[in-house]
Structure formats: C-alpha cells, structure tokens
Amino acid sequence: MADPVLELADELYALPPGDFTAARDARARAHKGTDLAAALKALRKPSTAAWVVNLLVRREAAQVDQVLSVGSALREAQAGMSADQLRALTRQRRQLTAAVTQQARSLAAEAGVRVTQAVADQVEATLTAAVLDERCGAAVRSGLLVGPLASTGVDEVDVAAALALPAALGHAAAPREAAPTPRPELRVVPDPEADAKALASAQETLDAAEETLAAATGEHEQAQAHVQELEARSMQLQADLDELRRRVAETEARAEQVDDELDDAEDARGEAAGALEAARAERDAAAAARDRLRPARAR
Template identity: 65%
Template structure:
C-alpha cells in the first residue's frame, strides 16, 4: 500500500515494516525513518508510533508467521459468537472450555515462535498473549485489531465490557488492515557435490586388501595354535582316562577279594559263637554242680 502520490510508501506501509521487525530493532528503525522524512507530516506520524509491548509483539509475530492458525482462531471465534446466542448454560460452559483449550494451544505455538526469533516469553507475557487471542474470539473488533498485526498493547475482554481497541493499535488506520504473511525463510543453497577421482585409490585399495590378508593370516595362525593345544589336551586326558580305568579295575579286584574274605570271616564267626554258647552252658552247669557240692559239705559239718 502506498501514498496517493505514487511511489513513496505511506504511513501504513512503513508501520507494517516497523512492526514486523524484531522487537529490539523497532526504536532504532523508527527513528531512522523519522530522520529520513524530517520536516514532513509523515515524520511526525512516524515519531508517534509506539514500540509494542512484548505480548503485543508476540501476537503480531504470530499473525505474520502462523497466519493460518490465527485465521482458524478468528473463524472459530466468529462461528462461536453466532452460535452462543442460542446455547444453554451447559453448552456455554463447554464452549468456554473449548475456547480456552484452543487459545492455550496457539499461545504455546506463539511462545515457540518467539523463542525462534530470539525472545523468551515469560508466563506473565504468555497469559497476556492468551488473553488477547481470547478477546479476538469473543469480540469482532478485537479480532480485526489482532488480524492487523499492528498491535502495540495486549487486549482483554469478557465480551460484556467495552474494549479500547484503538488504544491498542499503532494507528487508527490499522483497524481493517490485514498484515501479510511473512515469506518463509529461504533454504540455504545446497552445495554442488562432485565426485573427484582419487589418484591414490588403487594404492589405497591394495593397501586395504593387504591389511585384510595380513589379518586373515594372523587369525589362521592363531587358529592352528589353538588346534594344537586342544589336540595335546585330548591326548593328556585320554592317557589319564586309561590310568583311572586301570585303578578302577584294581579296586574292583581288591573289592572282590575283600568280599570273599568277609564271607569266610562270617562263617568262622558263626562257628565261634556256637562254641561260646556251648562253653557258657558248660560253665553254668559246672557252677551249679559246685554250688550243690558246697551245700552238701556245709550240711555234714556240725560247726
């Protein structure tokens, strides 16, 4: 948009350029324009342009870089304003909850976008951003103000109070203006990749092949050594097995001899026990005979 005189940009065009800048560059850029147009009414109007608050700048940034999301918020807000006239109290509460969820999600997007542009958004600023988006959904004039991308102050309304929309805009002409979507950042040119023949490719290939062969030879030698050690171990264990088997055979022979001797001892033990029992019986008989004899002697002795 330009002045009626032709080529020179007008106040609204210059304001659009200023409010699309990073927040920290606004004042210097505005003062440079004032100096450039010194002595004109345009210089006076430019000097009157206020630096946006952080929350207002974040909303303006969102309008330019996430235009589709902002349009969705404004469209949903317009539809809800029409529908809520016939809604019940429960439906209105549900509407308020859904509206809050939508504005919270878009506020999260705005915080991430601001971070990408070098500005950290505090919780307090985020609350002002969400309040401004809510106002845009609740009030049609607030929606036009947000869509301008020329906010200098956040908005807030419940839908039942009057909002100073003009006081939140950079200039009166902003109401009805729609900030253009920012052009997507240009992708850096892709480097041209060319395959450059390596003059030492053949030598490197030979060296790599020789390294592989040397490694394979080492593995083969190690495998042979391990095979010899394993063979020796098998021979040692076979010899030990024969020795142990021989010892087992000797023990079995000795066990057979001891079992035979045990049987003989058992037989002799049986005979000895019989002799002992017979001797015991003879002893008892002799003792009884002796006791009778002693008794007879005592009876014959008058003393």
C-alpha cells in the first residue's frame, strides 16, 4: 500500500467506534510536525451506519465483492429488459441488500454495537447505492466510509462527501478477522492523557447513546400518536355503530307496528269486501224485482 495515509486510515477505520478518536489523535501526535499528522487529524469519525458497512467489508469481503459483481451485472442487463423484468430485478436486488444488511447487523452485534432500525435502513440504502452506482460500489469497497450513501441509479452521487479522504476511492479495505483488534498503541509507561482520553471516549459514547435515545423517543412518540389516532377513529366508528343499531331497532319496531296495522287493514278489507258483495247482491235482487214489475204495469 503506497500511500501512508491510506495505510493508517485503513487501520483506524477498522477499529470499534469508541476507539477511533483516541487512536486517530495518538497517531497524529506520533507524526507531529509532518504533513501526515495534519492528514490524520482531519480524518472524521464514521457514523454508526458507515462503521457497520466498513465492518462488513472487512469481515465479509467476499460477500461484498459478490454483491458488487451482481450490481455490475444487473446494471448491464437492465438496459434491454421489459418493465416486468425490471420489476422482478428490483425485487431480487431488494432481497439481496436486505439479506446482506441483516448479516451486517449480526456482525455489529457480535462486536458489541447495537444497530437500530434507522441505522439499518441507512446501511441498506448504502448497499443499494453500491449495487446501482459503480462509484458508490467503489466507495463501499474502500472500507473508509464516514457517512451513508444513497442513490437512485440515475443522478450522480457525491461519494467524496461520504469518504474519509479523496484517495479512498479505488482503495480496497484489508480483511480483518473476527477476533478483537488490539489497540493501535501500546505503552510501557502510563499515558499522561489517559484520563482526558477516557473522558472524551465516554462523552462520545454518551453522545451516541443520546442520539439513539432521541431516535427511539421520536419513534415512540410517532407510534403513540398513531395509536391515539386509531383509538379516536375506533370510538367514532363504535358510536356510528351504536347509532345504526338504534335506528335499526326503531325501524324494526315500526315495521312490526306496520305489520300489525296491515293485518287489521286486511281484516277490514275482507269485511268490507263481504259487505260490498252483499250490497251488490241486494242491489241485483232489487233490480230484478223492479224489472219483473215493469211488464205488469205496462199491461
């Protein structure tokens, strides 16, 4: 590895998140008075999502290379695909990035770092960008990410903003074993700045915990608001149901009353029909009697 900054950066970005700042500052002091010291001091601490991707690259380099190879093949193949084929391709790509993201979360858990769903979403977005965009893939493979990536596969991505240093593009992170990586600096005598470093590390851990707490609080508040909204809707719908049941009961009562009135009306109609029939018979008899009398008068 020709570039000494890249060589040292590769070691620093392989460290656990809590060890990064102290190790970076120690390396910068070791090269005090040189250009290398300034370059090391300028290295930014990676976000949790970037650290998880960097860990994946170092621990599962073959898996990441396979993902990048699939991404290259997919980019070449999709030009001549139909809409249905592209949809199927998108589903396969999502399945692949989701599976690799889960693997990255497991590696982080083994290293003692909890990955929230928000961080996991950033990891998956970074892997998706690596599949869709060749330069994003190169940035991921460097293992020197300081922030997550996102790409639609259409617009150009500013990968430099997510990298520790410009020369990282084209660099390939060195593999690391699962065993804990030793501290980059071993001292025979006590470090006079040990307390300050421990305090800085504790503050960084606290800051990260507060960020996680804030994210969890926000998610809880959103979930609580959603529950309250659904409870209000449920109460309104229950009130609507009660009103409908009351109206149905009233309608059924009116229907029963009308049925009773209908029975009475039908009885009355039957009686009226009998009376009508009797009246007609009586009229017909009277008419017949009259007709019988007319010839006699005529004589």
